[in-house]
Amino acid sequence: MTTVLRAHAEDQYAEELAILAKDDDRVRPPGWKLSPWAVTTYILGDGDQITPKYIGPRRIVEVAVATLATDRALLLLGVPGTAKTWLSEHLAAAISGDSTLLVQGTAGTAEEAIRYGWNYARLLSEGPSRQALTPSPVMRAMAEGRIARVEELTRMPSDVQDALITVLSEKTLPIPELNEEVQASRGFNIIATANDRDRGVNDLSSALRRRFNTVVLPVPATAEEEVDIVSRRVDQLGRSLELPQTMTGLEEIRRVVTVFRELRTGVTEDGRTKVKSPSGTLSTAEAISVLTNGIALAAHFGDGVLRPSDVAAGIVGAVVQDPVSDRVVWREYLETVVRERQDWRDFYRACRDAG
Incomplete structure (x- = not known):
């Protein structure tokens, strides 16, 4: 039996998530595993059975969770080391039970990472079809009603960033090659992170920025x-x-x-x-x-x-x-x-x- 070096949040803290789900009698948004109150408790801890995953102002976490319960996406902004990635992973784990639908932004990230790609062997032999299509993490999250995570959003080229505009505004992902589209299921949303030291690298367009609610994560106060x-x-x-x-x-x-x-x-x-x-x-x-x-x-x-x-x-x-x-x-x-x-x-x- 082999063990992984670092388990995903939903696996590492499965017992805590189960405890919260069992006692959670509050209203849950469509597609959520826990209520917003229980998600916040999972993130901040309860001083007893639930350990804190993020130490910081409670209001910041509440605003982030409330944003994801609406139709607006969440952008976690801050200097390096302020737990942006850590918080996004745990939010996805608590809300969707799956933190693995991840797009890692770099200067070389292609549009296929946001939309979809193709299995070219099948594409050449069979032509365009759903079987030949390779869904991106964002496309999978839309279809399954889960949270997709986009890391280092401002590291990606601007034209790749803008592939998110239709997804966030229309909640659909067109597939023109098949004359089809993927519509987002209830529970879908996106958490993006950005380093505010990267301002000026690939700044977000005003159209894309309007579709995010930005939450700034501070350095520890004391x-x-x-x-x-x-x-x-x-x-x-x-x-x-x-x-x-x-x-x-x-x-x-x-x-x-x-x-x-x-x-x-x-x-x-x-x-x-x-x-x-x-x-x-x-x-x-x-x-x-x-x-x-x-x-x-x-x-x-x-x-x-x-x-x-x-x-x-x-x-x-x-x-x-x-x-x-x-x-x-x-x-x-x-x-x-x-x-x-x-x-x-x-x-x-x-x-x-x-x-």
């Missing part, structure tokens, strides 16, 4: 909130990757989060010292990655206790994206901020050696 998010995700990843048990001190997590927040905002935690910001985003997701890598180092090559030396290399790698300008920023921060903190001496030496 250090405590970010520490909580990072702690939870590091623990989840450690268990899913079956890393050996490690003494993960909250002190190291808090230190990594503090470094990232100070460099991200350009000022120290006490507000007394301004610092330069590097070119990278230094997102919460990157902090999670640094700490997960540190845990692997501590477990396999250390004494099983997460120490400054285990996270130092990861932090340097995350901060120094540009080997020239970012290295100057990092050295200045290290010498003017980190060095002056008495309880950060081990961390200072580890980062200096790693850099």
Whole structure:
């Protein structure tokens, strides 16, 4: 028996979804597995049997869920690492029971990824037919009344983006080769994500933007909130990757989060010292990655206790994206901020050696 490295949300949290469905006596929109209230509870947790999947303002999640209950599509916008993809996956899992109808936007994404393609062997031998047609995830979602996810929408060329206009406005997908169309079943909608640092890459046309309700996902408001998010995700990843048990001190997590927040905002935690910001985003997701890598180092090559030396290399790698300008920023921060903190001496030496 083989196990997957990362289970889909609807599989990983199947027990929680079943608990919610069993006790959910509220009105469910057509095609939904859960009511909007239960979907929101699944996302935010209930402090008991349902674990939080997203930590942030409740109103943001409520607006996102309410949007999907209407005929407007949802656009999750934010800087990298604000859990846009994570939230879209869990919303699709809770609403449709299927988060796999996914289109990944890139500069090379073709229109077929939004509409449909063809099995050219069958097309040449049989001519155009439904059997020769290869449906896109969006087309399947329309036919089955499910949620389709479009990741990095603004990374796709503008003409590919605009293939969504008819789908979102008319709720149909024409197939002119067959003189047919696919009409959306109840429950269909689209969740798209976009990185607001990509503005100007392939901006959405006004016609397409009008068909989305945009919800902006903020960075964690406080250090405590970010520490909580990072702690939870590091623990989840450690268990899913079956890393050996490690003494993960909250002190190291808090230190990594503090470094990232100070460099991200350009000022120290006490507000007394301004610092330069590097070119990278230094997102919460990157902090999670640094700490997960540190845990692997501590477990396999250390004494099983997460120490400054285990996270130092990861932090340097995350901060120094540009080997020239970012290295100057990092050295200045290290010498003017980190060095002056008495309880950060081990961390200072580890980062200096790693850099």
